[in-house]
Amino acid sequence: MPGENREKFLLVRIRVFKDEGAFETLLNDYAAPLQRFLYSKLPNRADVEDAYSTLIMKLWEYGTTTPIQHFSGLAYTIARRVVAQYYKDHEGVHHVPIADEYDEEGGVAIQSKETVEKLEAKIDIGWVKDALKKLPNEDDREVIILRFLEGYGIKEIAKYLGKTPNATSILLNRALKKLRRMVQTDT
């Protein structure tokens, strides 16, 4: 990702000089994570391609008319809106059900070494994929994906989600605990 000063410079170039080169340079850095983000929310590659194209158009429109503080934050905000619009247009065909069985607050019981080993053995790629689908809300999924799959720091994720770093940290912790409880419940 570009440094903060470089990003500011490119953002000014885009807004004031309608500099397509600056836009491409900036967007190149975020193309992969943004596409993966869309892919995690949309049914197929064709939809990702359409959504990504719409995202580019809206980013350019916004970037050339309005001062932007954080390019990545804006990009993810628009990406979420594009996804929401997709589901609005498709009349809830791919509506994500709200699971409720893992949404209760509660601590994690202390377990014996044998139990921990048994639980660890359960956790593999397939289990994690299912567990992500079962998470009760979109914010939980997003914060987990942005932190552990994309490798973003808490401050950056906070910008994407429009929350404070503190709230984001709590959200991440809770989402992780929900996954943790699923391991036990599924056993």
Next chain:
Amino acid sequence: MDQVEKKIIETLKSLRNDPDFGASLDVAGIHRRAMIRNGFHPDATKVTYTLRDYLETYLWQFTHTMLKPMAATLAVFLFSVVGSVSVVGASAQALPGDTLYPVKLTVEKVQLSLALSDQSRADLRVEFAGRRLEEMVALAANVSTPQSVQLAADRFKTEVNNIQVELSTDGDLQKEFAKTVGRKVEVYSSTVATTNELPEEVVGQVEEVLEETKEQVVEVIITAHEEEQDEATAHELDEALSKEVQDLDVLYGEDAYAAIATAEALRAEGLYRRAFQVLKDFRFEAELQLE
């Protein structure tokens, strides 16, 4: 963090290479095609900037971030000295299309650039949105052309979007600002609903942007409540939830009873996020069925 959580995190990280999470996406190809579809030239050689580019960019930044506020302050000072304040005062009542309307907008810009704190800037945003709404209503009542009412509606939507940007900005004042916006948005909504002269299309657009803002306000307050678990935010959420329940009751009657009962039960346990989600899901499904 225990061993099990560490294993979960480790496995989550390995999903980066999983096709289901986009590892097999042709990122470069999708990017290239999307850029071309939008009229860009992704195959052009990589852009490099010369000293002149840096100079003109930083010069622009300097003149607009440093000199502009200074010029604005000077302008206000001159206004007061040469007695042009009356023009500024008269412009306060101007409507879009009036000669003095640009003066009104300029004065607002000056006020914004002179705002000393995030709080005063946010308050100004709310005030300006209220003004745009008044202008829209006044134009509709004056039998103006549909185009001029639409333009006024667009200005109102822009101001509400500015409020949304303020709402998504980090800050200690975010919660208090959300409460203010929540109350104002209710006033805006009822003004729009009771202004018969507004074209139906405009009402639809404005209601949509207000609905978005309401959701954002609730989200900010829920997050604050989850962090602090205080009574003040619980009270705000109770009020917002009661309004939503009332709306659904009026709109859908018996059909909404099950969702309302679930939401009330969740509210009783302090699970506001889920309570709102249940009502939102019900509304979404009910609107789909109506369509």
